[in-house]
Amino acid sequence: MTEQRKQPWWKNAVVYQIYPRSFQDSNGDGIGDIRGIISRLDYLADLGIDAVWLSPVYRSPQDDNGYDISDYQDIDPMFGTLDDMEELIAKAKEKNIRIIMDLVLNHTSDEHRWFLEAKKSKDNPYHDYYVWRDGVEGEYPNDMRASFGGSAWEWVPELQQYYFHQFSVKQPDLNWENPKVRREIYDMILWWMDKGVGGFRLDVIDQIAKEPDKKITNNGPRLHEFLQEMSRETFQKGDLITVGEAWGANTENAQLYSNPDGSEFSMVFQFEHMMLDQQPGKEKWDLAPLPFVKLKKCMAKWQNELCGKGWNSLFMDNHDLPRIVSHWGDDGKYRVESAKMLSAVFHGMQGTPYIYQGEELGMTNVKFADISHYRDIETLNMYKERVEAGYDPEDVMKSIYAKSRDNARTPMQWSSRENAGFTTGTPWIEINPNYREINAEAEQQDPDSVFSWYRTLVHLRKEYPVFVDGAFELLMEEDEQVFAYVRENDGSRMLVCANFTGTPAACPLLDEWKDGEVLVHNYKADVETELKPYEAVIVRKQK
Ligand code: GLC
Ligand code: CA
Numbered sequence: 001m002t003e004q005r006k007q008p009w010w011k012n013a014v015v016y017q018i019y020p021r022s023f024q025d026s027n028g029d030g031i032g033d034i035r036g037i038i039s040r041l042d043y044l045a046d047l048g049i050d051a052v053w054l055s056p057v058y059r060s061p062q063d064d065n066g067y068d069i070s071d072y073q074d075i076d077p078m079f080g081t082l083d084d085m086e087e088l089i090a091k092a093k094e095k096n097i098r099i100i101m102d103l104v105l106n107h108t109s110d111e112h113r114w115f116l117e118a119k120k121s122k123d124n125p126y127h128d129y130y131v132w133r134d135g136v137e138g139e140y141p142n143d144m145r146a147s148f149g150g151s152a153w154e155w156v157p158e159l160q161q162y163y164f165h166q167f168s169v170k171q172p173d174l175n176w177e178n179p180k181v182r183r184e185i186y187d188m189i190l191w192w193m194d195k196g197v198g199g200f201r202l203d204v205i206d207q208i209a210k211e212p213d214k215k216i217t218n219n220g221p222r223l224h225e226f227l228q229e230m231s232r233e234t235f236q237k238g239d240l241i242t243v244g245e246a247w248g249a250n251t252e253n254a255q256l257y258s259n260p261d262g263s264e265f266s267m268v269f270q271f272e273h274m275m276l277d278q279q280p281g282k283e284k285w286d287l288a289p290l291p292f293v294k295l296k297k298c299m300a301k302w303q304n305e306l307c308g309k310g311w312n313s314l315f316m317d318n319h320d321l322p323r324i325v326s327h328w329g330d331d332g333k334y335r336v337e338s339a340k341m342l343s344a345v346f347h348g349m350q351g352t353p354y355i356y357q358g359e360e361l362g363m364t365n366v367k368f369a370d371i372s373h374y375r376d377i378e379t380l381n382m383y384k385e386r387v388e389a390g391y392d393p394e395d396v397m398k399s400i401y402a403k404s405r406d407n408a409r410t411p412m413q414w415s416s417r418e419n420a421g422f423t424t425g426t427p428w429i430e431i432n433p434n435y436r437e438i439n440a441e442a443e444q445q446d447p448d449s450v451f452s453w454y455r456t457l458v459h460l461r462k463e464y465p466v467f468v469d470g471a472f473e474l475l476m477e478e479d480e481q482v483f484a485y486v487r488e489n490d491g492s493r494m495l496v497c498a499n500f501t502g503t504p505a506a507c508p509l510l511d512e513w514k515d516g517e518v519l520v521h522n523y524k525a526d527v528e529t530e531l532k533p534y535e536a537v538i539v540r541k542q543k
Contacts, residue, residue: 010199010241010266010352011311012468013050014458015100017356019319020057020079021065022411025423032411032422034080038088043440045095047360047451048458051241052092053100053201055319057085061111063170064148064377065409067203068109072188089196098198100241105185106204107171114184115172119156131164131175131212144215149381152212164212166204168377176208176226189234199241202265206246218248224256227264236262241352243313245269251305258310267311267352273298274321285382285399290328292500296474296483303350303472303485312351316342317359322407326365330502334534335362335438339450340522341498341536345483347457348496348538350472355454358412361443362450365407366432371397375429379404415441456520464540466492481505482531494519495539499531507531516541 024036034057044052056066057079066076075085089099108115117126133141137155144152146165153162154169164173174181189200205227209220227244235242242265244257249270257268276295277288306312316324325331329338339362347353368374371383371393379400386396401407406429413435414421420435432438443449461467470487482505484497495513499505510529516539521527527537 007468008266009239010051012461012465013241013352014048014461015051015053015241015243015313015352015354016044016047016049017053017055017318017354019055019357019409021428022409022422023357024412024414025425025427028423028425029078030423030425030427031078033078034075034084034088038084038091041091041095041097043444044092044097046444047355047455048462049097049355051098051100051198053243053354054102056102056104061109061170063109063168067104068107068111068168068171069104070109070111071113073191086195093196098241100199100201100243101192101197102203103189103200104203105174106207107165107167107173110170110172118172119159122159122161128178129175129181131173131210132159132161133164133212134160135162142212142215144212144217148378149385164210166207166210166217173210174208176222182226182229186230186233189230190237193234193238193240197240199243199266200235201269202242202244204247205244206248218246219253224253224264227257231262231264235265240266242266243269243352247271251302254302254306254312255310258306258312260308260310267313269313269315269354270302272302274316283382284403285386285396287399287402292480292483293478295328296477299349300472300474300477300485303474307350307471313354314346314349314351315354315356316346317356317408318354319356319408320405322403323363323365324359325362326407327402328500330534331364334502335364336448336450337522337532337534337536340453340520341500341534343450343454343457344496344520344522344536344538345498347461348467348485348487348494350468350470350487353457353461356408358408360451360454361413361438361440363410363413363438364432364434365401366410366430367401368406368430371400373430374400374404374406376405376409379406413439415439453520453522460519460538464492464494465489466494470494475509476507479505482507484509490543492543493541495541496536497531497539498536499534502533504533505531510537510539513539513541 021032023032024040025032026035057075058069059071059074059076060066060069075082092099114126114129117124118130140151140153146152148168165171206218209223210217211220244265249268254268257264277290279288325339329342387393410432411422411427416436420431443451466487466489470489473486475484476482481501487494508529519538519540521537523535
């Protein structure tokens with residue numbers, strides 16, 4: 001180890017995201033659960049991660065797979081009990097793994113006690129916990145649309161009012177303007193902190209301060225006031241990792257979200273680099289080529305503009321995104337090479353890396369034969385809307401193969417045995433048939449596997465502080481194939497160099513690094529100045 005710096009612990013942490021329903025089933029009902037996670041803690045410790053972000057396990061009708069919470073202070077029976085949860089927190093702690101809970105605070109389920117009360121009458125004390133507008137049936141207050149299709153307004157005949165929902169009709173938006181709502185939320189967060197959780201991920205947090213009359217959803221005027229109050233009242237009373245999911249973040253407001261003074265969150269989880277193929281005025285389903293040079297510039301901008309002023313999450317996929325190896329890599333011939341290449345590029349940057357379950361195995365997108373195999377509310381609603389609107393169902397399936405959230409939600413591939421070792425029952429969503437080749441059991445034993453590569457990357461980050469504090473410089477900016485950058489601090493210079501394509505790529509700058517120490521390399525041959533398909537290397541020079 002060359003140098004030691006005092007940094008908050010989460011700056012050199014690596015987080016692993018678990019999507020509980022698809023991770024490990026313990027009781028044969030086909031749905032992953034908390035006891036299943038407990039049984040896999042050794043696997044997580046072997047990978048070397050520091051914290052687990054658990055997608056929601058609270059009580060929920062599961063309209064949006066748990067992102068519709070009906071009781072924040074209970075566990076859904078499908079996932080287990082509060083006792084199981086406490087056991088998970090304790091057993092993970094024994095392995096130095098902290099548990100990060102997913103807080104969905106923009107909305108609740110329509111089956112939450114607050115909403116059931118709110119619906120009873122306009123003068124019910126809970127009515128003002130949600131966002132209502134008077135109106136006339138059939139005449140929406142405005143033309144705002146919900147993320148999962150349809151109007152953002154839902155009519156309640158008993159009250160002659162509409163309620164506002166940015167997501168499904170079963171996810172009514174909370175009214176953050178109401179101080180009582182905020183107090184309830186803070187008390188709930190403190191209750192979880194008391195249980196020993198290690199942190200929180202804040203779901204669509206940039207959407208809480210909405211002002212629907214002005215059609216404002218993200219980044220409302222009072223957003224940072226609310227976040228600072230929440231942080232003061234809760235997070236700052238503990239040593240937590242907090243990460244705000246913000247689709248509408250830019251490098252300027254990210255400096256507020258992740259202000260090093262700790263006034264809001266530890267870090268921001270933003271999507272600019274994941275949305276580069278999104279066409280203006282179109283939906284994510286309208287496929288377009290991936291702009292590689294833009295990706296580099298976007299990543300470099302975030303690296304440079306947040307350096308010393310904020311903190312970013314480094315991620316390539318999660319439960320809402322396609323599998324990265326299918327998206328930016330090659331999930332056929334060069335699956336292993338490209339999965340390794342992509343992770344080297346991301347893990348070499350400044351920020352906190354997030355590994356989404358199965359990414360460390362190089363798991364791929366799935367192509368189910370038809371729509372009946374899909375489960376995700378967003379995918380199903382879109383399919384229906386588009387087919388009704390006259391789209392060719394085959395084209396719609398193409399969009400689903402590329403972008404459906406279910407790509408990331410097929411069960412974890414543990415072994416080549418029946419149901420990939422995920423369940424003894426019938427899995428809630430089918431398993432990707434490639435589990436016989438791609439699975440944890442095989443990869444853990446293979447020093448050349450994607451899994452072993454990730455384990456190495458996780459350890460490198462702990463060994464070399466330059467990954468955490470080094471300055472960033474993008475090289476070969478306009479090159480259409482090579483992603484190359486240098487990280488540098490007082491102790492070392494580190495080159496990360498990668499070919500993002502399936503054809504050889506000239507990279508003369510590697511000549512200057514010939515005398516450096518090769519830390520990781522995804523080919524067995526020597527490093528040459530021409531990179532092979534999806535070749536990636538990290539080279540270090542001591543100063
Ligand atoms: C976030 C979650 C996503 C969910 C949505 C609504 O984007 O990651 O899965 O559907 O918020 O809660
Ligand atoms: Ca189960």
